[in-house]
Amino acid sequence: MDDDRMTNEENYAFDVAGYLVLKGVLKPAEVDALNTVLDDAKETSGMLAWPEGRREPFRDLLVHPLLVWYLNQVCGVGFRLEHLPRLLTNADSADTPFGEPLTGGDEPRDQSRAYFHQNQVRQCQFVRAIWALEDVGPDDGGLFVVPCTHKENVETPEDLRNGIDDMGLVKQVVLEKGDLLILSDTVLRGFRPWTGQGKMRLLDYGFAARGVIHSTGTGEMVDSDPYPEWKRELSEEGRAATYVPGYAHATPPPTILGDGTSNRVADHRDLYHPGIYKLDPGNIDLKEFYFWDLNGYLVIRNIMSRDDIELANEAIDRFSDRIVVGDELSRGSKSLAGTGRPLLGALMELPKPYCEPFRRMVGHPAITHRLTWMGGSGFRCGGPTAFLSVKGSTGHALHDSNEPLNPSRSYVFKNGRSYCEAVTIAWQLRDVDEDDGGFACVPGSHKAQYPIPPGVRSCDDHMDLVAHPTFKAGDVLFFMDGALTHGALAWQSDVGRRGILIKYSARNFNRSGGDMCHPENRWGPEIEGMTDEQLSIMRGPDRDNRRGNVPRLDIVDGEVRVNYDRAGGLYSTATPDGPVAKDR
Numbered sequence: 001m002d003d004d005r006m007t008n009e010e011n012y013a014f015d016v017a018g019y020l021v022l023k024g025v026l027k028p029a030e031v032d033a034l035n036t037v038l039d040d041a042k043e044t045s046g047m048l049a050w051p052e053g054r055r056e057p058f059r060d061l062l063v064h065p066l067l068v069w070y071l072n073q074v075c076g077v078g079f080r081l082e083h084l085p086r087l088l089t090n091a092d093s094a095d096t097p098f099g100e101p102l103t104g105g106d107e108p109r110d111q112s113r114a115y116f117h118q119n120q121v122r123q124c125q126f127v128r129a130i131w132a133l134e135d136v137g138p139d140d141g142g143l144f145v146v147p148c149t150h151k152e153n154v155e156t157p158e159d160l161r162n163g164i165d166d167m168g169l170v171k172q173v174v175l176e177k178g179d180l181l182i183l184s185d186t187v188l189r190g191f192r193p194w195t196g197q198g199k200m201r202l203l204d205y206g207f208a209a210r211g212v213i214h215s216t217g218t219g220e221m222v223d224s225d226p227y228p229e230w231k232r233e234l235s236e237e238g239r240a241a242t243y244v245p246g247y248a249h250a251t252p253p254p255t256i257l258g259d260g261t262s263n264r265v266a267d268h269r270d271l272y273h274p275g276i277y278k279l280d281p282g283n284i285d286l287k288e289f290y291f292w293d294l295n296g297y298l299v300i301r302n303i304m305s306r307d308d309i310e311l312a313n314e315a316i317d318r319f320s321d322r323i324v325v326g327d328e329l330s331r332g333s334k335s336l337a338g339t340g341r342p343l344l345g346a347l348m349e350l351p352k353p354y355c356e357p358f359r360r361m362v363g364h365p366a367i368t369h370r371l372t373w374m375g376g377s378g379f380r381c382g383g384p385t386a387f388l389s390v391k392g393s394t395g396h397a398l399h400d401s402n403e404p405l406n407p408s409r410s411y412v413f414k415n416g417r418s419y420c421e422a423v424t425i426a427w428q429l430r431d432v433d434e435d436d437g438g439f440a441c442v443p444g445s446h447k448a449q450y451p452i453p454p455g456v457r458s459c460d461d462h463m464d465l466v467a468h469p470t471f472k473a474g475d476v477l478f479f480m481d482g483a484l485t486h487g488a489l490a491w492q493s494d495v496g497r498r499g500i501l502i503k504y505s506a507r508n509f510n511r512s513g514g515d516m517c518h519p520e521n522r523w524g525p526e527i528e529g530m531t532d533e534q535l536s537i538m539r540g541p542d543r544d545n546r547r548g549n550v551p552r553l554d555i556v557d558g559e560v561r562v563n564y565d566r567a568g569g570l571y572s573t574a575t576p577d578g579p580v581a582k583d584r
């Protein structure tokens with residue numbers, strides 16, 4: 001089990017149908033132990049926080065070696081518990097043919113639950129692990145699925161969702177005591193009346209990939225307010241666009257509505273994600289959408305007012321003593337080499353009036369309008385940073401791509417909608433001409449299926465694939481940060497670069513760590529006395545960047561062990577790098 005991978009048969013079955021049944025994972029004695037506690041408890045949830053002596057068998061299942069081995073391959077290393085365990089019993093079974101409407105399906109797509117697969121790597125973002133504690137026969141009722149719906153392209157018909165017509169698609173899940181069902185959360189499913197001889201007893205755990213954002217935990221910090229005082233002075237739209245994920249007040253995130261020239265925060269938190277197949281006249285410019293899908297970036301001209309351009313430039317001149325010369329970023333390239341890149345951060349915290357043009361950027365209607373169709377409502381950003389290269393400043397070797405695929409920074413087009421999880425915006429405070437340098441990218445690389453060639457990365461042998469858009473002061477560049485291969489050319493002009501970069505993330509993923517990564521902030525009594533292995537999957541949405549940047553579980557000689565190795569760039573600083581369990 002240490003090095004082996006799932007068989008082709010298992011991979012094929014999960015890929016095609018969306019689930020796998022693993023036979024006899026629990027021994028009869030383990031099933032009996034769970035049933036004995038459940039018989040006494042007469043409760044169907046809260047197991048992880050039950051008193052010592054009762055909670056252990058449920059905590060052990062969190063890190064069952066075989067489950068961990070499969071989840072590492074199905075969900076990706078660094079997976080986390082997202083939904084606390086609950087027992088599904090006869091009482092959850094319906095009286096009516098289907099009971100509640102079916103849940104699941106992949107249209108419209110939800111990136112934070114979705115099934116991703118590319119070049120032999122699968123990253124299913126939300127997976128249910130359902131343990132059978134009693135047998136479920138072929139005609140017993142209870143849990144059923146509609147296979148293959150994790151990849152459906154057409155919205156579930158109302159009659160199927162509401163149980164009026166099963167269309168001959170519904171399939172009973174047959175299980176024996178001790179079996180484990182591993183189910184993609186987007187598989188359409190529901191409950192039929194239980195008609196079996198025995199009891200229905202299914203123990204259901206929900207696991208999410210490391211960076212996925214869904215629900216809050218039960219910890220005290222969840223209800224706190226992490227906003228610094230100055231953020232309260234932002235416009236309502238600006239505050240809505242700078243929320244910190246993981247807290248109750250931002251779960252689900254705010255919805256900003258607008259048409260590109262004005263915007264407002266909605267009085268609801270429903271997802272709003274328009275697409276081009278349901279034409280919303282005046283809402284999406286089809287030429288913009290075409291350019292975006294084709295190239296992976298978009299330039300909108302002349303958004304910023306002359307007054308704001310002037311004031312923003314004056315702010316940079318006035319606070320130039322705060323400029324920090326950053327790293328040389330050419331990474332061995334001959335053509336991009338130069339001196340360190342000058343940066344100026346904390347622009348929204350400058351004294352008034354100098355902070356104001358930067359504060360107006362984050363929730364600007366021309367920005368929020370496009371972000372809404374690029375990745376759906378509920379996006380957020382960090383603070384703006386000024387990129388202030390001077391003549392001779394380094395370029396930035398090209399980086400990021402669609403291959404290898406990284407769901408939290410991916411681009412998917414489905415049924416007329418753009419699903420882009422990470423968008424960076426660069427406001428231009430000065431003109432950028434052909435020979436000046438600055439932002440460069442490989443148009444179309446957000447759909448690449450092969451890795452970036454070294455010559456393109458360095459731009460030393462760019463094969464005429466690299467584009468260098470030009471700008472006028474007041475223009476704004478949007479690009480797919482993470483999906484599009486991008487970087488910068490060395491700065492050649494006597495007049496310095498003045499680009500203000502703001503990184504936006506869609507509602508579905510975290511890519512910057514934060515307090516809510518810590519199990520003790522996210523959860524309450526559920527984690528008291530847990531082992532390091534158990535704690536590692538009680539983290540909140542963590543920095544999702546590369547495989548080796550969060551604590552993850554390995555199987556060593558059949559045992560589960562936490563691996564804290566900082567392999568891969570940009571390790572989350574808000575996540576433990578060694579054991580954290582208190583003495584039991």
Ligand SMILES: [Fe+2]
Nearest residue numbers: 399481486487
């Ligand atoms: Fe970048």
